[in-house]
Each structure stands twice: as structure tokens, then as C-alpha cells.
Amino acid sequence: MTIELPAAVRAMSDRGPDWARWVETLPGWTQSQLHEWELRVDGAPTHGTTSLVLPVLTPQGRPAMLKMGFPDADSEHEHLALRRWAGHGTVRLLSAQPHRRALLLDRLHSRDLTTIPDVEACAVVCDLYRRIHVPALPQLRTLTTWLELQTADLAQLPRNTPLPRRLIEQALTLGHDLIGDPAADGTLLHTDLHYENVLAACSDTAQPWLVIDPKPLAGDPHFEIAPLLWNRWQELAGDVRDGVRRRFYTIIDAAQFDEDRARAWVILRMVHNAVWELREATRPDPAWLTVCVAVAKAVQD
Structure with a gap:
């Protein structure tokens, strides 16, 4: 055929x-x-x-x-x-x-976590974190290697880059701190674990939701949080700051994550997402740049 x-x-x-x-x-x-x-x-x-x-x-x-x-x-x-x-x-x-x-x-069901309220979906993902955050495989690239490259690029940005300078300086400081942190590389990460990458199981009621489509790295579990904050963005219209913070603190509590460490990785991911958009996109999307800045600010305001 x-x-x-x-x-x-x-x-x-x-x-x-x-x-x-x-x-x-x-x-x-x-x-x-x-x-x-x-x-x-x-x-x-x-x-x-x-x-x-x-x-x-x-x-x-x-x-x-x-x-x-x-x-x-x-x-x-x-x-x-x-x-x-x-x-x-x-x-x-x-x-x-x-x-x-x-x-x-x-084969899994086509239903994903966009079909349930976002805070409830965040709690489901936190339960999945406990299952998938196991010791990293030796073949995997490391999160700190990625961060070293990103931080070096960030340091070369011209001062007129259309991003808040405070965020850029903050990301540089956080990046340098985490590059030298031995806890930043030990865990198998999915790295793209958002609502549409969790599907309903067809029959196994012991595991009603299952993860798909990993982009694995060896890293820090706190790195996983950010995709749950920037996805389903339209649902936060009119309530961006509180909506992002509601998701963030739901994850912190349910996953028993360290708040400061989680905040640092969210800021880093959002700043580096924005820089990638400015450098690689033929026509950078101003709406996406706004999302990146809004999420980075919301978790610390």
C-alpha cells in the first residue's frame, strides 16, 4: 500500500x-x-x-x-x-x-490533559513526575551542558535586545549558579511534559494517565515545570499573573519541590525561550515573547 x-x-x-x-x-x-x-x-x-x-x-x-x-x-x-x-x-x-x-x-486513548481543569491537570503531572524521575541514563546529554551553551549565548546579547534587562541579568546569575551545582544533572527528565503529552490509558485503571513524547536529558526535576505554565495560555486571559502562580504553587506543593529552585529554572527556561525566538525565528512572534516575559515575572512578583 x-x-x-x-x-x-x-x-x-x-x-x-x-x-x-x-x-x-x-x-x-x-x-x-x-x-x-x-x-x-x-x-x-x-x-x-x-x-x-x-x-x-x-x-x-x-x-x-x-x-x-x-x-x-x-x-x-x-x-x-x-x-x-x-x-x-x-x-x-x-x-x-x-x-x-x-x-x-x-496505543493509548486520544484524550489528553487539556480535557480537565488546568490545576487538576498539574496535580496529575506531579504524580507522573514521581514515576518517571529516576536516575539518569549515562548516554543522555546533560542539562548543565545545555545551560553552559545557553548562558554563554546570553552573555553575548547586545544591550538593546528587546527583553527586560533585569531578566537577562537575573538569568545570567542563575545560570552560573546552577552550572556548578552537582544536583542539576542526576535525574532522567522528559523536558517537554505538558498537557497534550499526557494521554488517557485505554484500559489500565491503575495508571489512568500516561506520558508520551519525551525529549530526554539528564538534569534537575525542577526543570520540568515551565511547560505547564506556558501551555493552555488562552485560558489565563485576564488573569495571567494569578493563573500562572496558581499553577506554579500547585506543582510546588504536589511535587514537594523546592520553591526557589523551581523559580530559578522557570526564569531560565522562559528567558532562553525568548532569546531563541529572537535569534532563530525569521519573524519573531511578539505574542510568544510576551508569554515568556509574563511567566518569568509571574513566578517572582
Whole structure:
């Protein structure tokens, strides 16, 4: 059979030459993987931000999902993290072909945490933190390595960068402090654990919600918080400061995190998100820059 790519996957070609080559080869690689694992297509293809996802049945008739991902650095060790977790709080990995970024995963429900109130969803994620924050694998890149690069870039910013100078100076100070902290690298992190990356399990009531799509690093669990603050942003309209703080303190309490350490990592992530947008985006999104600054300010005002 011919694999028909969803329009959104075909549109990924516009992201650059590497993406265009990946999209061009994707139908053939997907067909090869279906054959190699003896899978039968069991529905229309869907997609993630960087992947094609195809419902399939295994030779034993087990419902599964074949994920074919773009070969970026973020996804390089996804299979290792999923093997390490072994379905404890996460989707179960059935098989992997790392050089193709091909993963065969248990099929989950399509319902995610955007279907419940945000504070309740934050508490669910905190319970999942307890399951997935295990000792880091030696193959993983470290959070402090990432932070060293980000801090060096931040120090080179011109003074007329359109971000509050106070936040930039604060991020520089926090970055230097955390780079030398031995506690900043020891835990297996998801790093992109937001509401849409937690799906309802199809049948296992002992684990009603399961994590998907890790971008693993070895780091500090407090680094995980920020995506829960900037996602579902429209729901905070008219109540941004209090809404962000409500989520932040829900996480601190439920996960039993250190407040100062959590605040430091939120500020760092939001400042570095904003700097990345200014440097890498052809047309930086002023709305996203506003979100970055608003979150960094809300957790400390």
C-alpha cells in the first residue's frame, strides 16, 4: 500500500532542506518499517509536531502506534528513556529502530490533559513526575551542558535586545549558579511534559494517565515545570499573573519541590525561550515573547 502523508506532515518540508528530505523519504521508510515488523495499518495516519503516527496492529493483533520521527537531537534518546521507564507512568515501548527514529508503541486513548481543569491537570503531572524521575541514563546529554551553551549565548546579547534587562541579568546569575551545582544533572527528565503529552490509558485503571513524547536529558526535576505554565495560555486571559502562580504553587506543593529552585529554572527556561525566538525565528512572534516575559515575572512578583 502507498502511505499518504497528512497535509500537516507534507507541510513540514517548508521548515528547511533537512525536513524536505525527511518528508520525501518518509513514505518509503514507513512502508519498510511496516514490513519489517509485520504490522497492519489500522486507521488513518496522524502526526505530532515532528513525526508521523500511524495506527497499526501487531502480528498478534495488539493495537499499537507506529511513530516515525524527524531525526533531530531532541529525539535521539527517546527510545532509551521509554525502555528505562518500561511503561511505569509512560506509554509502553514495544520495539524501536533508532536509526530510522521508528518506535512501536502501545496505543493509548486520544484524550489528553487539556480535557480537565488546568490545576487538576498539574496535580496529575506531579504524580507522573514521581514515576518517571529516576536516575539518569549515562548516554543522555546533560542539562548543565545545555545551560553552559545557553548562558554563554546570553552573555553575548547586545544591550538593546528587546527583553527586560533585569531578566537577562537575573538569568545570567542563575545560570552560573546552577552550572556548578552537582544536583542539576542526576535525574532522567522528559523536558517537554505538558498537557497534550499526557494521554488517557485505554484500559489500565491503575495508571489512568500516561506520558508520551519525551525529549530526554539528564538534569534537575525542577526543570520540568515551565511547560505547564506556558501551555493552555488562552485560558489565563485576564488573569495571567494569578493563573500562572496558581499553577506554579500547585506543582510546588504536589511535587514537594523546592520553591526557589523551581523559580530559578522557570526564569531560565522562559528567558532562553525568548532569546531563541529572537535569534532563530525569521519573524519573531511578539505574542510568544510576551508569554515568556509574563511567566518569568509571574513566578517572582
